Amino acid sequence: MERIIQNIIETKFAQLFSASHPLMMDCGEQLSSVTVAYETYGELNADADNAILVCHALTGSAHAAGYSSKDPKSIGWWDSFIGEGKPLDTKKYFVVSSNFLGGSYGTTGSHSIDPSTGIRFGMNFPQVTVRDMVRVQKELVTFLGVKKLATVIGGSLGGMQVLEWGVMYPEFVNSIIPIATSAQHSPWAIGLNDLSRQAITNDPEWRDGNYYEHGQPEKGFSLARQIAMMSYRSEKEFAQRFGRDRLSQKGDLPQFNFDKENLFQVESYLRYQGVKLVGRFDANTYLYITRAMDLHDVTVGRGSIDSVLGSITVPALCIGIDSDILYPPSEQREIANRIPKSTYHEIVSPYGHDAFLIEFSQMAKFVQDFLKNLPG
Amino acid sequence: MERIIQNIIETKFAQLFSASHPLMMDCGEQLSSVTVAYETYGELNADADNAILVCHALTGSAHAAGYSSKDPKSIGWWDSFIGEGKPLDTKKYFVVSSNFLGGSYGTTGSHSIDPSTGIRFGMNFPQVTVRDMVRVQKELVTFLGVKKLATVIGGSLGGMQVLEWGVMYPEFVNSIIPIATSAQHSPWAIGLNDLSRQAITNDPEWRDGNYYEHGQPEKGFSLARQIAMMSYRSEKEFAQRFGRDRLSQKGDLPQFNFDKENLFQVESYLRYQGVKLVGRFDANTYLYITRAMDLHDVTVGRGSIDSVLGSITVPALCIGIDSDILYPPSEQREIANRIPKSTYHEIVSPYGHDAFLIEFSQMAKFVQDFLKNLPG
Structure with a gap:
C-alpha cells in the first residue's frame, strides 16, 4: 500500500517570469508570464546539487513517473526509469520533469489563452526554440531551489534540450545524457x-x-x-x-x-x-x-559545430540506437566524437528510434554506470 | 544525325484480349479488351528468342528509352540502360517495354473510359494485381511474335512483375533480373x-x-x-x-x-x-x-515462400542497394537465397531505393556479366 501511495504524483504549476524579468525568446518576442507544468520525484539535498532534469520529447508531458490521482491509470512515460532503486534513483536524486515551453500539457503554448485578446493564441503564438525551452527550464529549477543539476537527460527532442543545456549553462550542470538526438536537425528529419x-x-x-x-x-x-x-x-x-x-x-x-x-x-x-x-x-x-526541432542547431550564432560541441566540458553519456532511422547511430557517434569528455553506447533493438522508451534494461545499465562514475 | 533519328521512338498501342479470350483478373472480373501502350527497341531475331522485357515501377511508363517525336525533350526513364552498346544492347536484343495494366500512361486503367457507362472508371475499375499485369505482358509479347524472353528485368514494382514472370511462365523466360523488390510486400512498405x-x-x-x-x-x-x-x-x-x-x-x-x-x-x-x-x-x-503492390505476394494460392521461389528454375540476377530503406538489402538477399540458380549483387550508393534509376555503371556491370554468361 505504501508503495502505491508513494507513486501518486500531482502535476504542479509554476508562474515564472515577470514584466521586469520577462522571458526573452530567440524570435525577438517576450513573455512576462509563463505557466510551467512540472512534477518532482525524490527530495532536494541540503547542497541542492542532487537534481536531475528529465527532458521529454515531441508529444510528451511533465508526467514522467508515478500515477496521477486524477487519472490513476495513466503511468508516467518514463516510470520504469525514475523511482526508488531505478536508474534515476529517487532515494539519491531529486528528479524534475516539466512540460516544455510551447507544449500541450499545461505549460504556456499556442493552445493557451492570449491575455491580450482573451482567446487562444493559436498560430499567433511566437515561434519557440529549443533554447527558449531550456531558458524556461533553467528558471524552473532555480525556482525550485536547485543549485546544480547532477545531470540532464532526454531522448529525441529531449536530447536537443540536453545538448543546449550543456552549451548554455555549463556551470549549472555536472553532466549530460543526450539520447538518439541531433546537434543540428538534419534535412532528413x-x-x-x-x-x-x-x-x-x-x-x-x-x-x-x-x-x-x-x-x-x-x-x-x-x-x-x-x-x-x-x-x-x-x-x-x-x-x-x-x-x-x-x-x-x-x-x-x-x-x-x-x-x-x-x-x-x-x-x-x-x-x-x-x-x-x-x-x-x-x-x-x-x-x-516540430518547427522548433527543425530550427534546432547548436551552432546558430556561436561558431562551428566542432567548437560548440567542443565547448561542452562536462562528462557526456551519448546513447544511440542501432535501428534508429530518424536520428541514426552515425549521428550519435558524431556528437560523441565532438564532445571532449564523452562516452558512447549503442542500444541494440528492433524498435528503431522509440527504443529509448522501450529498452529499459540496456538504457539502465548505461545510465547507472555513468552516474556511478561521475566526479562528485 | 542517324543516331538522333534512331532514338526517336513512338509509343504504340495494342488492343489485346477479346470476348472469347478475356483477361481473367485475380479479383474475379474480366476485361474483354485491354489497350496496352508499349515501345520496342531493336529487332526480334529469326528464332524470336532475343527479347528482353523491361518492367517499370509505380509511376513509370512504356517510354523507357529514346525520345518521342511528340515530346523531344522527354528521354526514356532507362535510356542510359537500353540502346546500342548499352547493357540492354539493342544490336543484340529486342527490348519490349509496356505500361502495365492499370497504369497512367496509355494502358487501360482507372482513368480509362468505361465502355459500359461512357465515363471514366474511376474507383469502379477492378483492383489489379501484379499477376494481372504479367498476364497482360505475356499477351503483348506473344502478340509481338516473341517465343522466348532472354530475360525480364525491373526494379521495385518492376521487380515484383519479374518475380511473377519467373513463377507464372517459367518456360517462357530464360532468366530474370529482379532489382530492389519484394517477394511478399512487407508491412513496412x-x-x-x-x-x-x-x-x-x-x-x-x-x-x-x-x-x-x-x-x-x-x-x-x-x-x-x-x-x-x-x-x-x-x-x-x-x-x-x-x-x-x-x-x-x-x-x-x-x-x-x-x-x-x-x-x-x-x-x-x-x-x-x-x-x-x-x-x-x-x-x-x-x-x-499502390494497392496492387500491397497485395503482391508470390505465395498466394501456391505454397510456402521457399517452395514458390524455389520453383524458379532459370538463372536469376538479384540486385540490392545498400542504402535502400524501402526494400532493404536483407530482403534482396533472402530472395536470392531462395531462388536456386541465383547470383546476388549489391549497389553501393547514397541514393537509397532510387539508386536503380541512378547508378548505371554499377548496374551495367552486374547485368552485362550476367547476360554474357547466360546459357544460350
Missing part, C-alpha cells in the same frame, strides 16, 4: 516533419489554426502522427509484429483478399496510433514544436 | 503506401475518386508523393545535398531564421517533387497501383 505539418495544414478542418471551437483537424493530424510513427519504428519490427496479416483473416486458403475495409494489421495499427494522438495532443502545438 | 493513400483520400478535392472534371486532388496527391520520396532516398544523400540551407540565405550571420515562407531547401525539394507528379500522373491510378 526536417523533411519528415514538414510532411507531418503538410498533413495537418492540408486538412480544411485545421482552419488556419482556428479550429478550437470546431474540434481538431482529425484526419490530417492523424496522418501526421502516422508519418512520424514510421520514422520512430523499423522495418524489422513491423515484419516481426504484423507480417502480412489482415484485420480479419477470411478462411484458411491464402487467397488474395480484395476487401478494402479489411485492412492489413499494419494499416490498422498506424491509424489507431494516429487517432490516439488526436485524442491527447493539440495540432497547432505539433506544428510549433 | 504497406504502411508507407497506406500513408500515401490517406494523403490522397483525405483531400476533399479527391471527391471519392470523381475528380476528373475538377482537376486532381493536388495537395493530397503531392503529399502522397513526398511521403513516398522519403522512402526512395536516404538520410545520407539529403545531408550531402541539402544540409540545413534555406531557400534564401539572409545575411551571412548564422542566426535563427523564423520566416516560415523561407523553407529549408529539403522542404522545397520535396514539395517540388510532389507538384511534379501531380502534373504527370493520375491520383486514382496511384491508389490502385
